[in-house]
Amino acid sequence: MSNPVEPFVMFRNVDKSYDGKTNVVDGLNLDIAKGEFLTLLGPSGSGKTTTLMMLAGFEAPSAGTIQFDGKPITDVPTYKRDFGMVFQNYALFPHMSVEENLAFPLRMRKVAKPDITDKVKKTLDIVQLGHLADRKPGQLSGGQAQRVALARSIVFDPKMVLMDEPLGALDKQLREHMQLEIKRLHHELDITMLYVTHDQTEALTMSDRIAVFNDGKIQQIGTPSQMYGSPQNKFVAGFMGENNALNGRISGTGEDGLVSVHLTDFDADMQAVSKEPLQIGDTVKLMVRPERVRLVNEADAEILADAFASNVTDTIYYGDHVRLVFGSDLNNALTTRVPHDSQSRDWAKGDAVFLSWEPQAAIVFQP
Numbered sequence: 001m002s003n004p005v006e007p008f009v010m011f012r013n014v015d016k017s018y019d020g021k022t023n024v025v026d027g028l029n030l031d032i033a034k035g036e037f038l039t040l041l042g043p044s045g046s047g048k049t050t051t052l053m054m055l056a057g058f059e060a061p062s063a064g065t066i067q068f069d070g071k072p073i074t075d076v077p078t079y080k081r082d083f084g085m086v087f088q089n090y091a092l093f094p095h096m097s098v099e100e101n102l103a104f105p106l107r108m109r110k111v112a113k114p115d116i117t118d119k120v121k122k123t124l125d126i127v128q129l130g131h132l133a134d135r136k137p138g139q140l141s142g143g144q145a146q147r148v149a150l151a152r153s154i155v156f157d158p159k160m161v162l163m164d165e166p167l168g169a170l171d172k173q174l175r176e177h178m179q180l181e182i183k184r185l186h187h188e189l190d191i192t193m194l195y196v197t198h199d200q201t202e203a204l205t206m207s208d209r210i211a212v213f214n215d216g217k218i219q220q221i222g223t224p225s226q227m228y229g230s231p232q233n234k235f236v237a238g239f240m241g242e243n244n245a246l247n248g249r250i251s252g253t254g255e256d257g258l259v260s261v262h263l264t265d266f267d268a269d270m271q272a273v274s275k276e277p278l279q280i281g282d283t284v285k286l287m288v289r290p291e292r293v294r295l296v297n298e299a300d301a302e303i304l305a306d307a308f309a310s311n312v313t314d315t316i317y318y319g320d321h322v323r324l325v326f327g328s329d330l331n332n333a334l335t336t337r338v339p340h341d342s343q344s345r346d347w348a349k350g351d352a353v354f355l356s357w358e359p360q361a362a363i364v365f366q367p
Contacts, residue, residue, distance in 0.1 A: 006070060007031035008160070008192055009055065014064030016050050016216075025050050026216035028064070032194065037186050039195045039203040042213030043239070048196050049164055051213075055194065056162050057081050069159065079108075084153030084161040088168040090145045092137040098124070098148050099133040102155045109156055123155040126185070143174045150182065160192040167202065179205050200241055204228060212236050232275060234365035237287045244293070244334050246286045248364070250278050258359055261286050265332045268308030272362035284364040290323070292361035293336035301354035310334070312351040322347055326355065 009032035016025040025047040032038050040048035053059040055066060057078030066073055073081060085091075092101050102120045111119070124130040127147045137145055146166060153161050163182075167175045183206050186193050197203055203210045204224045211221040212235075220232045231237035238245060251269055252260035259274045261284060272286050301307035313333070314325035322340045324347055327333040334355070338347065 008034035008036075008069060009194075010065075010067040011051070011055075012065045012067075014051075014054065014066060015062045016047075016054060016059060017062045023062070023216050025054070025061075028216075028218065030211065030218065030221075032192065034192055035190050037183075037193045037195065037206060037208045039197060039207040039210045040213060041197060041200065041203040041210050041239075043198060046213035047216040048211075048213045052162055052164055052194060052196050056083055056085060082159045084156070084158040086146075086149050086153045086161065086163040086166040088165040090137070090149045092145060092149060092152070094137050097134050097136055098129065098140070101137070101148060102152050105152060105156045111156075119155055123151045126154075126188070127151045127181075142170050143178060146170065146178060147181070150185070154185070154189060154191065158191070160194065163193065163195045165197055166195075167197075167199075175199075175202070176205075182206060200239065204241070212239060214239075231287075231363065234285060234287070234367075237363060237365065241289065242335075243287045243289055245332070246288070246334060247332050248284050248286045250280050250282045250284060250364075252280065253278070259364060261362075261364055263308075265327050265329055266308055266310060266334070270306045270308070270357070270362065271359035272364045273360055274364050276366065278364070278366070283367060285367050286362055286364050288357050288362040290335045290337050292357050293334065294356050295324075295336065295338065296354045296356050298354060301356065304356050306359060307354050307356040309352065309354050312347060312349055312353065314349060315347045324353075 011028045011030040014025060014028040015023045017023045028051060040051055042048045050059060054061050057076065061074065099120055102123060103116050106116045106119060121130065124133055127150060129144065129147055129151065132140065132144060140148065167178050170178060179202055195206065207224055209221060209223055210227050212219045212227065214235050220227060220236045227236065227240050231240060237243055246263050247265055248261040248263045250259050251262040257273050258271050259278055260269050261272055262269050263286065278284065296304065296307055310326040312324050312326060313328060316323040320340060321337045323335050324338055325333050325335050
C-alpha cells in the first residue's frame with residue numbers, strides 16, 4: 001500500500017503571542033494540499049491574518065513548527081520562501097510602470113533580461129492587461145491595479161500565492177468580477193493559494209476548502225458545501241451565511257439525532273438536528289437558514305408534522321426576491337425568502353401564513 005501524500009504546508013501546534021500572555025493563534029494544526037485553494041475566514045482579531053503572516057515569514061511563531069514542501073521554514077527568511085504575495089493596498093511601486101513592477105521580482109532573482117521581457121508579457125496577457133504595460137499605478141483603476149498586483153505575485157512562478165484581503169478596497173461589482181478572475185487563475189495555473197478574508201460569500205465562491213477561525217482557533221474546516229450545510233458549532237452556523245437563530249427549549253428527544261424544540265417566541269414545536277446531547281428542558285438556539293423556511297397553506301399545514309401559524313411583521317424588497325420577517329423581537333425574528341416576479345403576490349405587514357421546514361434543515365445548539 002502506498003504512503004499518503006505529505007501535505008504541502010503543515011502547521012503543528014503553532015502558537016503566536018505578542019505579549020507572552022494571550023495567544024492570538026492558539027495550538028494551530030493545519031494542512032494545506034499542493035494545488036489547493038484554502039481560505040482562512042473569520043472576524044477581525046480571529047487569528048487568520050497572523051497565520052498567513054507566519055507562513056509568509058513576516059511573523060515568527062511563539063511555539064510549534066511550520067513546514068513547507070517537506071522542510072521546516074521557521075528560520076527561513078521571507079525572501080527565500082518563494083511565495084507570491086497580494087495585499088489589499090496593492091503595494092505597487094508608484095514610480096514604476098506596470099511592466100517595471102512585474103519585472104522587479106524577476107530582476108531580484110537574477111533572471112536574464114530577454115527572459116524577463118518574455119515572462120512579463122506572457123503574465124500581463126494572462127490577466128488581460130498587456131495594453132496597459134506602460135502606465136503607472138496612479139493611472140489605473142482599482143480593479144486594474146489589483147490585477148497588476150496579482151500578476152506580479154505569479155510572474156516568477158512561485159510555489160504558492162498568499163493573499164490577505166486582496167479585494168477589500170473594491171466595490172461590490174468589481175469584487176465579484178475579481179473573485180471569478182482569481183478562481184480562473186487558480187485553475188489555469190494549478191498553483192497553491194492561501195486566501196484570507198472576512199467575507200463569507202467570497203470564501204464560499206472561491207475556495208476548495210474553508211477554515212473558519214475564531215479566538216485564535218480553527219472552529220471548523222471543510223468544503224464550502226460542508227461549511228454552509230453542516231456547521232459543527234453555533235459560531236460557524238452564525239458566521240457562515242445568513243441564519244435565523246430562534247430561542248427555544250427541548251420538548252422531546254427522538255432517534256437519528258432529532259429533537260423537538262418549543263420555540264418560545266412563536267409558541268410552536270418544531271423538529272431539528274442536535275449536534276450535542278441534550279435533555280428535555282434545556283435552553284437552546286434553533287438555527288435555520290431563510291431559504292429553508294417554507295410558506296405552506298392551511299390544508300398542508302394540518303397534515304405536516306412541523307408547521308405553525310404566524311403573521312408578517314415586515315417586508316424587505318430585494319428585486320429578485322422579498323424577505324418576509326416574522327416575530328416582534330428583532331433579535332429573535334424569523335425571515336424567509338420568497339421569489340419575486342411580475343406574477344408574485346404583494347406581501348404586506350399583518351398577512352397570515354403557515355411556516356414549515358424539513359427537520360434536517362434546522363440545527364440546535366446550546367446558547
